[in-house]
Amino acid sequence: MALVVILTGAGISAESGIPTFRDQNGLWENHDVGEVATPKGWMENPKLVWRFYQERRRGMQGVEPNAAHRALVDLEKKLLNNGHGFYLITQNIDGLDIKAGIQYIVEMHGALRRFRCEKCDYEVENDYLEDDLLPCPECGWVHLRPDVVWFDEMPHNPEIFLSAVNQCTHFVSIGTSGEVYPAAHFIHDALRDGKEVYYQNTDPIHAHLLGMEIHEFQGKASEKVPELCSNILKSLGISEKEELITDNDAS
Numbered sequence: 001m002a003l004v005v006i007l008t009g010a011g012i013s014a015e016s017g018i019p020t021f022r023d024q025n026g027l028w029e030n031h032d033v034g035e036v037a038t039p040k041g042w043m044e045n046p047k048l049v050w051r052f053y054q055e056r057r058r059g060m061q062g063v064e065p066n067a068a069h070r071a072l073v074d075l076e077k078k079l080l081n082n083g084h085g086f087y088l089i090t091q092n093i094d095g096l097d098i099k100a101g102i103q104y105i106v107e108m109h110g111a112l113r114r115f116r117c118e119k120c121d122y123e124v125e126n127d128y129l130e131d132d133l134l135p136c137p138e139c140g141w142v143h144l145r146p147d148v149v150w151f152d153e154m155p156h157n158p159e160i161f162l163s164a165v166n167q168c169t170h171f172v173s174i175g176t177s178g179e180v181y182p183a184a185h186f187i188h189d190a191l192r193d194g195k196e197v198y199y200q201n202t203d204p205i206h207a208h209l210l211g212m213e214i215h216e217f218q219g220k221a222s223e224k225v226p227e228l229c230s231n232i233l234k235s236l237g238i239s240e241k242e243e244l245i246t247d248n249d250a251s
């Protein structure tokens with residue numbers, strides 16, 4: 001049985017119209033990370049941080065998954081139908097994978113669609129898009145925070161993503177600069193452990209990965225991820241034309 005584990009970064013959503021972080025005109029070129037994406041920034045100026053994330057929530061309106069997200073959904077279904085395993089680990093907070101229909105996913109940097117309280121366990125998913133801070137309706141704490149992971153904070157669900165990376169047979173990196181740990185380490189772990197490794201990015205593979213046994217798919221995610229997925233399916237002997245059993249068929 002194969003276990004295919006995918007790590008995605010902002011590059012997979014770029015063609016849906018969401019800015020990446022470190023490309024030209026990326027979010028970190030236009031904002032100070034320390035001010036808007038750290039616990040210290042939040043403590044010093046919650047209104048500024050809140051406005052930054054509310055702006056990003058508003059920016060998600062009408063945004064749809066692209067062909068790369070859809071290819072991963074198709075890959076997941078075909079792998080599961082054939083008795084294999086699949087896990088998507090995403091650094092993205094845009095929720096586009098879930099919108100596209102992915103089932104096995106860990107959003108390691110949290111999710112833009114959710115707020116949570118730092119004082120009690122309250123969390124909520126809603127469509128609130130205003131710039132005014134919201135108090136916690138459960139315990140009355142002055143403000144909810146975006147349920148996203150900031151620098152100097154622990155990513156969500158480490159037990160799930162570490163075990164997925166450990167146990168996988170195939171590891172795939174898509175649209176990430178590999179600048180942020182722990183995610184940046186996964187590809188090295190996979191190479192060390194002799195997994196089949198795939199790399200997708202518009203940029204050529206990092207110099208420090210040159211010469212390693214990696215299947216490289218350079219180009220736009222919307223074009224190259226479907227190709228990469230076909231490649232994995234073929235290598236496992238799964239027909240691409242296979243009819244999928246959907247929920248609708250069952251009813």
Ligand code: OAD
Pocket residue numbers: 008009010011012014015020021022023026037091092109149150151174175176177178179180200201202203219220221222
């Ligand atoms: P980055 O902005 O660092 O990297 C985006 C990557 O996507 C780059 O390597 C680009 O070359 C590539 N890329 C751009 N357009 C693409 C396309 N159409 N198809 C394929 N690849 C494309 O974003 P991440 O690697 O996701 O964390 O950044 C990791 C983390 O750093 C984020 O989750 C965020 C950020 O700070 C936090 O905020 C905690």
